[in-house]
Amino acid sequence: MALARPIGILLAKELRTEFRTRELLVSTLVFVLIVLVLFSFTFDPTTTEARRFGPGLLWLALLFAGSLMLHPSFTREQSNDTLVALRLAPIEPVSILAAKILANFCFLLVAELVLLPVFAALYNLRILPVLGRLVAVLVLGTLALSIVGTVFAAISSQARMRELLLPLLLLPLLTPALVASAEATAGLFEDPPALAPVWVGVLAAFDTIFLTVTWLFGEYLLEE
């Protein structure tokens, strides 16, 4: 409960700021849309090909978009040293990270839910029969992207070449989550659709491990 309150306050601040400026959401939406459209031109989107390549391309687009979106989440705290103000407050430092993770998770999920119908139309996939399971995979995969991405955004924000550093750190580390998300999503578009428990398990384990590590060491990430 001691953590829930500051997390709620900071999450509300993140959402208020984003919905006022719409910087992250709009740029992410536009970016993923462009990538998905460009990918759709590279092959004939018949059902068979789309089933094979679509889920992987979707997650790759989300990963690229995530690395774009996550970067400003900490760098915009630097313009007036507002991160210092948050660190001065009598709250657990990990609550600052947790609020950022939750905010990034919300922004990415909103972007995904808006883009899902576009993805289905471009790649000739029927998402309605598997919508519930697809959302579950999106939630687990997006959580992985948000946790690792936010942590590395915090690390890279204090480094030189930070724009380059975040994708360099993020992409290799997210590979297991990317593979699991793409495989789990691909299973949903097979005939008959199936959600492989092993990939869901990998995603859940990935999320749990990185959430625990963040919980334990998050405080140190925010220091100068």
Place this chain on the structure above:
Amino acid sequence: MQADSSTPTPATSARVRDPGSVGHARGGLGVQFIEFAKRYGARFALRGVSLAIAPGECVALVGPNGSGKTTLLKAAALLIRPSAGRVQFSPASANGSGRDSYEDSAAVKRYLGFVSHSTLLYDDLTAEENLVLFARLYGLDAPEERARAALDPAGLAARGQDLVRNFSRGMRQRLAIARALLAGPKLLLLDEPSTGLDRAGQQWLGAALAHLAAAGCTVLMSTHGAGEAGACVTRAIRLLGGSIAEDSAISGDPRAMLAAALAAHQEA
């Protein structure tokens, strides 16, 4: 709980209130640096500084750029880990335990106010939203009312609903000071607080500091020696190369040190 004063104020505000008396017990928090050293790479920002500041003291830190003033203030604000030594809050830490500060940082931070070189404010939030955010994070009662009450003496009551990005440098600085005073600090840390303030703003700051000092709040500020903020100073410390070069508690008059610092600054 609010004390009125006829002290000049910036902009349209007619009253200066005692920010330190709002909602918290009066009194100061002493701070002691014990062989405190901070190193960034190979460069020492502070070299084994030992310094005790008693509750209620108003201390000015003077010295040239890079002498360690800001680092010392950050150390007192628990924003940096020492490379050696420690910081201790006295006579007892905020919860009365007297423990080392870093392990007890949340309890101590409740009583710290910090004005930095940067404003520590969100440009995309309004002035009132900024103060409400920090009032909530500090667990203050009635955060909206506290925020509005803090805007008034800073002369920003009429601009409470404006985004901070539309504020002038001086208005931002006044809001930054109001943010630092919001929770009624017992130890106020100010890094060149007069920066960007016009004459009226400096008078307001001087009056606010005088009120806090009268309430027993400990004040530690870096300054180049100029401005109204220096009026309440009871002790001056000159830093040089990360070490204490002179302390008026030992060598005498703080005014002479402030005047010398101002002269050195103007010469530079």
